[in-house]
Amino acid sequence: MASFVFQTLSLVYLLVIPICTSSLLSHDEEECFALFQFKQTVLHQKLDSWSNTSDSDCCLFDGVVCSNTGHVIGLDWSGSSLSGIINSSSTLFKLVHLQVLNLSMNNFVESQIPHEIAGLRQLRSLDLSNSGFTGQIPNEISRLIQLSLLDLSGNPLRLQNPGLEYLLENMTRLQHLHLSEVDLSSSVPNFLANFSSLKSIELGACQLQDEFPSAIFQLPKLIHLNIENNPDLTGSLPLFHNNTLLEHLSLALTSFTGTVPKSISNLNHLTYLDLQMCYFSGPIPGSLPNLTELTHLSLSKNEFTGVVPSMASLSKLTFLALGQNNFKKRCAYGWISKLTKLDVLRLSSMNIQDEILPYLANLTKLTFVSLDRNLIFGRIPSSFMNLTQLTSLDVSENHLRGQISSTFLNFESLWYLNLANNNFSGTVGLGSFFGVNELEYLILDGNRLSFVTTNNYTNDTLPKLKNLGLSSCNLKEFPAFLREMKMETLSLDDNEIEGVVPNWLWNNSQETLQMISLQSNSITGFYQHPQFLPWIRLEVFAMSNNQLQGRLPIPPETIVIYDVSKNNLTGEIPPFICEMRSLQVLDLSSNKMSGTLPLCLGSLNSPLSVLYLKQNNFQGPMMNICTYGSLLKTIDLSENHFSGRVSKSLGNCSNLEFLSLADNSFEDVFPLWLGTLPKLQVLLLRSNKFYGSIQGLSTISPRFQKLRIIDISNNYFSGQLPDKSFQTWNAMKSVFLGSFSVLGSQVNDLERFGSIEFPYSMKLTNKGVKQEYLKILNIFTAMDFSCNNFEGQIPQSLQDLHGLESLNLSNNGFTSHILPYLGNLKNLESLDLSQNELSGQIPQQLLQLGFLAFLNVSYNHLDGRIPQGKQFNTFENNSYLGNPGLCGKPLSKECENSRVPTVLPPTSRNEYESLLPGDIIDWMVILLGVGSGLIIGIVIGNLLYARYGDWFLERVGMRKNRWVRPLRNTRRN
Numbered sequence: 001m002a003s004f005v006f007q008t009l010s011l012v013y014l015l016v017i018p019i020c021t022s023s024l025l026s027h028d029e030e031e032c033f034a035l036f037q038f039k040q041t042v043l044h045q046k047l048d049s050w051s052n053t054s055d056s057d058c059c060l061f062d063g064v065v066c067s068n069t070g071h072v073i074g075l076d077w078s079g080s081s082l083s084g085i086i087n088s089s090s091t092l093f094k095l096v097h098l099q100v101l102n103l104s105m106n107n108f109v110e111s112q113i114p115h116e117i118a119g120l121r122q123l124r125s126l127d128l129s130n131s132g133f134t135g136q137i138p139n140e141i142s143r144l145i146q147l148s149l150l151d152l153s154g155n156p157l158r159l160q161n162p163g164l165e166y167l168l169e170n171m172t173r174l175q176h177l178h179l180s181e182v183d184l185s186s187s188v189p190n191f192l193a194n195f196s197s198l199k200s201i202e203l204g205a206c207q208l209q210d211e212f213p214s215a216i217f218q219l220p221k222l223i224h225l226n227i228e229n230n231p232d233l234t235g236s237l238p239l240f241h242n243n244t245l246l247e248h249l250s251l252a253l254t255s256f257t258g259t260v261p262k263s264i265s266n267l268n269h270l271t272y273l274d275l276q277m278c279y280f281s282g283p284i285p286g287s288l289p290n291l292t293e294l295t296h297l298s299l300s301k302n303e304f305t306g307v308v309p310s311m312a313s314l315s316k317l318t319f320l321a322l323g324q325n326n327f328k329k330r331c332a333y334g335w336i337s338k339l340t341k342l343d344v345l346r347l348s349s350m351n352i353q354d355e356i357l358p359y360l361a362n363l364t365k366l367t368f369v370s371l372d373r374n375l376i377f378g379r380i381p382s383s384f385m386n387l388t389q390l391t392s393l394d395v396s397e398n399h400l401r402g403q404i405s406s407t408f409l410n411f412e413s414l415w416y417l418n419l420a421n422n423n424f425s426g427t428v429g430l431g432s433f434f435g436v437n438e439l440e441y442l443i444l445d446g447n448r449l450s451f452v453t454t455n456n457y458t459n460d461t462l463p464k465l466k467n468l469g470l471s472s473c474n475l476k477e478f479p480a481f482l483r484e485m486k487m488e489t490l491s492l493d494d495n496e497i498e499g500v501v502p503n504w505l506w507n508n509s510q511e512t513l514q515m516i517s518l519q520s521n522s523i524t525g526f527y528q529h530p531q532f533l534p535w536i537r538l539e540v541f542a543m544s545n546n547q548l549q550g551r552l553p554i555p556p557e558t559i560v561i562y563d564v565s566k567n568n569l570t571g572e573i574p575p576f577i578c579e580m581r582s583l584q585v586l587d588l589s590s591n592k593m594s595g596t597l598p599l600c601l602g603s604l605n606s607p608l609s610v611l612y613l614k615q616n617n618f619q620g621p622m623m624n625i626c627t628y629g630s631l632l633k634t635i636d637l638s639e640n641h642f643s644g645r646v647s648k649s650l651g652n653c654s655n656l657e658f659l660s661l662a663d664n665s666f667e668d669v670f671p672l673w674l675g676t677l678p679k680l681q682v683l684l685l686r687s688n689k690f691y692g693s694i695q696g697l698s699t700i701s702p703r704f705q706k707l708r709i710i711d712i713s714n715n716y717f718s719g720q721l722p723d724k725s726f727q728t729w730n731a732m733k734s735v736f737l738g739s740f741s742v743l744g745s746q747v748n749d750l751e752r753f754g755s756i757e758f759p760y761s762m763k764l765t766n767k768g769v770k771q772e773y774l775k776i777l778n779i780f781t782a783m784d785f786s787c788n789n790f791e792g793q794i795p796q797s798l799q800d801l802h803g804l805e806s807l808n809l810s811n812n813g814f815t816s817h818i819l820p821y822l823g824n825l826k827n828l829e830s831l832d833l834s835q836n837e838l839s840g841q842i843p844q845q846l847l848q849l850g851f852l853a854f855l856n857v858s859y860n861h862l863d864g865r866i867p868q869g870k871q872f873n874t875f876e877n878n879s880y881l882g883n884p885g886l887c888g889k890p891l892s893k894e895c896e897n898s899r900v901p902t903v904l905p906p907t908s909r910n911e912y913e914s915l916l917p918g919d920i921i922d923w924m925v926i927l928l929g930v931g932s933g934l935i936i937g938i939v940i941g942n943l944l945y946a947r948y949g950d951w952f953l954e955r956v957g958m959r960k961n962r963w964v965r966p967l968r969n970t971r972r973n
């Protein structure tokens with residue numbers, strides 16, 4: 001960390017008198033000799049010039065200060081390119097009169113700090129920062145109780161056993177304590193709050209733990225407090241008094257919680273406040289804008305709520321970051337135009353619904369602007385051309401529209417430009433970027449733009465693009481200017497590019513390209529169909545939804561994500577695939593591949609977490625998998641011709657969340673043993689030849705505790721379902737009240753491509769219709785046991801599955817009555833009991849199913865009056881067909897005995913509200929509106945829309961005006 005001013009100040013302060021007088025006095029021979037010897041050991045260029053004057057007065061040399069009596073009392077050789085090793089016999093330790101020792105910013109790599117340092121008892125200032133010292137800090141330093149400055153920061157040092165408490169115990173005179181980046185792995189001692197001389201504390205990135213003593217904030221002389229980047233350090237802000245001197249406060253990347261107190265405005269000297277990436281919540285206090293000395297303010301990535309107050313008074317700000325919080329949707333951001341000194345402005349993802357760009361027109365010092373993921377509307381004003389210092393502009397994922405400027409020539413320093421996912425329209429030409437020579441990132445994906453390239457360029461006008469996003473830009477072919485570029489990432493999804501990928505695309509980029517995404521075009525292959533892909537550093541290869549033919553192109557070993565789904569590839573999976581040591585996602589689904597799976601898939605050494613092979617012609621037995629344990633979260637083998645038994649090796653896949661073996665020819669009993677997989681959420685065995693009873697469900701416990709979705713329909717299962725079958729299916733028991741997410745696997749590589757979600761997708765019959773769900777919210781639960789030979793009573797333990805939304809037991813041989821307890825499953829919206837042998841009446845309790853949108857009890861032996869009212873008014877004849885004994889609406893057959901059934905009291909609104917946190921509606925809208933997956937397109941299950949969309953709103957009368965809330969951010973991956 002920059003630890004700067006304080007040392008220099010204290011050095012001058014401590015030594016001001018001796019400096020003025022030293023030249024008049026004689027020097028201590030012995031000490032000078034020691035100093036020369038020390039110099040020899042640390043190879044010093046600047047000192048080399050002294051060698052021929054070695055007998056002269058060392059007190060005259062650069063950085064050396066002597067006392068009146070000729071003793072060397074100060075040595076400042078900071079930033080002098082010193083190297084070599086300082087060991088315990090170093091003559092440095094003979095300078096026992098040293099009061100100031102500064103060897104910072106040198107390069108003593110591999111040197112430990114010798115114990116002998118403690119012999120320098122007079123030391124008042126010890127600065128060894130950023131000089132490559134390693135190992136344990138010697139205990140003996142604790143004896144240097146005169147120290148007012150201790151700076152060991154920026155070295156790979158550690159301090160353990162004894163730790164920080166022991167070291168500092170007696171250093172009561174400390175003014176400056178700087179140990180940033182030293183591995184302390186300890187809590188902050190409470191007694192520091194009694195060290196009333198402390199002026200600055202720098203303990204960033206020290207692995208600090210436990211709670212930070214909040215009394216330290218109140219130290220009367222404290223000016224500078226930096227404890228950032230200690231993720232395990234908790235704490236909260238105290239009430240601040242008005243007599244504080246604090247100027248610099250950074251708690252970034254800690255686990256501080258609570259609110260920011262109103263009294264923060266008492267810190268009236270504060271110039272630097274960094275609270276980003278903590279867990280602060282509540283509103284930003286209205287008093288914050290009273291901190292008019294602030295130049296740097298960062299509150300981003302917390303859990304702040306409420307509205308952002310006007311900060312017009314903070315006219316000295318050069319850095320402002322408020323993004324990634326849960327602020328209310330808000331339009332009043334005009335105050336930004338007052339912050340004319342701003343250099344950096346980061347306002348991502350904070351619900352800004354304002355035409356904010358015109359406010360920036362006068363902020364001509366801006367270099368870095370990120371406004372992505374908001375609801376910003378309007379156009380890019382022409383006055384934006386004033387912002388000539390811009391190096392980075394990100395306005396992606398907003399509602400901006402209009403044409404894009406015809407030239408960016410004003411932005412001479414522009415390096416990063418991201419306009420993706422807005423409503424920009426018209427054409428934009430390559431020519432607009434001629435002369436913007438620094439431009440490396442140009443991302444225009446997902447607008448309604450047409451990108452026009454030209455062949456009219458010279459090499460000096462072309463920007464040296466390395467990262468280009470031209471998805472949905474009406475491209476008909478690969479832009480020819482790519483011939484001149486050494487690309488790192490290239491995405492040209494959703495265009496109309498046909499034919500083969502030309503060889504020139506890899507000639508230049510062979511050694512640089514890391515990500516290529518050409519999804520949803522009409523590409524048939526690669527020039528000359530090479531067996532191996534040419535890019536030697538490729539990590540992401542996304543080609544889904546094209547017309548690739550022939551065999552699988554083999555990626556280099558560096559590949560992380562390999563997606564060629566929805567093409568016409570044929571042939572087998574080559575065993576090469578097992579040698580991809582970094583592979584995390586392998587998606588070969590929806591091709592025409594065949595053959596058996598390579599055996600080596602079972603013993604992969606890669607961190608594979610997603611394996612999609614669905615919709616191909618693979619056959620034979622399922623391979624062994626997860627032999628050595630594994631990170632696999634998703635396995636989808638559905639819609640192939642696999643046969644035989646389910647490989648028991650799946651039981652080793654302890655991270656498995658999603659397993660689909662649907663639509664194959666597996667022939668086995670129910671794989672009860674999958675129940676022990678602790679994370680399994682989705683199990684799809686539909687349409688195979690599974691057989692036998694699934695009795696065992698009730699006997700062995702606990703099983704399937706996380707299971708949310710199970711489909712075992714269309715098999716030959718038989719027998720009764722024992723009453724206790726579902727007693728441990730905990731995930732289906734509770735109505736969802738947590739935070740929402742899309743089920744899926746996340747692949748992270750923050751440096752390269754960031755974080756990409758691979759949502760689970762599946763087919764499922766719901767409300768009588770089989771449909772494909774391309775995303776599954778974590779609130780969805782379903783059970784489909786239809787088309788088997790189950791018999792006997794519907795098991796009683798179903799009544800505890802309060803979360804269940806879809807239950808399908810149709811086409812079995814269930815007998816007896818529809819039990820009244822089904823009315824307890826209040827979340828149910830689809831209930832199919834058709835084609836069974838059920839008899840008796842439809843219980844009135846089913847009227848309690850307030851969300852029921854689909855009911856089918858046809859072809860049973862039911863009789864009596866159909867319940868009337870509520871949801872039942874929405875069902876039609878075909879829900880009841882084939883039950884000659886039923887009567888009443890909607891059937892035309894009237895009931896003979898007009899006995900009025902007991903009318904249940906109307907279900908109260910509150911009850912529905914408790915079922916559904918109000919925020920769900922907000923969340924839905926976001927999900928529909930924001931394109932999140934880079935790789936996977938977005939379609940949302942109709943079911944969810946039906947449920948939380950208009951149907952739901954009208955029925956429950958909960959129409960609210962709060963439509964939007966940001967998706968919660970993934971923190972600190």
Ligand SMILES: *[C@@H]1O[C@H](CO)[C@@H](O)[C@H](O)[C@H]1NC(C)=O
Pocket residue numbers: 142143166167169170
């Ligand atoms: C601090 O001083 C006390 C009293 O002189 C002494 O007992 C103790 O050992 C000292 N601690 C350290 C770490 O030197």
Ligand SMILES: *[C@@H]1O[C@H](CO)[C@@H](O)[C@H](O)[C@H]1NC(C)=O
Pocket residue numbers: 242243
């Ligand atoms: C600050 O506190 C002092 C007493 O400590 C008081 O006299 C003064 O009025 C206070 N100032 C403000 C602005 O509150």
Ligand SMILES: *[C@@H]1O[C@H](CO)[C@@H](O)[C@H](O)[C@H]1NC(C)=O
Pocket residue numbers: 262265286287290
């Ligand atoms: C902020 O400052 C203004 C003017 O100095 C003062 O009237 C107001 O009370 C202050 N607000 C807070 C919360 O300190």
